[in-house]
Amino acid sequence: MRVDGNLELKAGVSVGVSFSSSFFSLPIPKMHRKTTAEGVTGGSVLLPCFTNKSEHKLQDIEVTWRYNDKQNVYEIIKGKSSVKDQDQKYKNRIDTFPEEFAKGNFSLQLNSLTHSDAGEYHCFIKHSHEAVTIKLHIIESTGEKDNLLWLKISIPVLFCVLVLTGCVFKKWCFNAARWDIRSWRVR
Structure with missing residues (x-):
């Protein structure tokens, strides 16, 4: 050169x-x-x-x-x-x-x-x-890795939330049937 x-x-x-x-x-x-x-x-x-x-x-x-x-x-x-x-x-x-x-x-x-x-x-x-x-x-591109990580975390969290919500709702429904609304006491 x-x-x-x-x-x-x-x-x-x-x-x-x-x-x-x-x-x-x-x-x-x-x-x-x-x-x-x-x-x-x-x-x-x-x-x-x-x-x-x-x-x-x-x-x-x-x-x-x-x-x-x-x-x-x-x-x-x-x-x-x-x-x-x-x-x-x-x-x-x-x-x-x-x-x-x-x-x-x-x-x-x-x-x-x-x-x-x-x-x-x-x-x-x-x-x-x-x-x-x-x-x-x-x-390095992090977009695909971040999306995959978000998916791996969000699905189990969503499942847990739904299960817990169902249990709470079921328990509340069960307990609500035992309450007397007029007196606010358990039957």
Whole structure:
């Protein structure tokens, strides 16, 4: 891997001339934003990537999404989605928003999350020399476990309540028959 003229400023802005590795070659971005995202196993997460530049001609738009600088997650070439060189791990798991490309929004939604999806995702916006790095954390889904636990607890509790209510009602009915309502005494 080779980096020429890379200067990291305190605000997280990288300035430089070129960047290359054996996998791909991109210019070092003028602006580099970093953020985090959190997803749940089995769920989906939105990975944000956008530019604030106002004018975008679709034919000039080139965006590359990478995972840990190694795997090709997604590409937008000349304003059109491309999965030609997409890593197999991401096949049929990515949703994008093509109607937003001209507005500078190149975010993607990663679906069917697994623990192996955790890591750094890099969005390189080539035409505006910007980059976004998203550190994705994956947590275990607790929804199904919580629902199952609720079911395991509530059914026996409900059964006990019904049994006790029946016993109390039966005893009250039995005892009520022995009471003389006019005198409030047991017969």
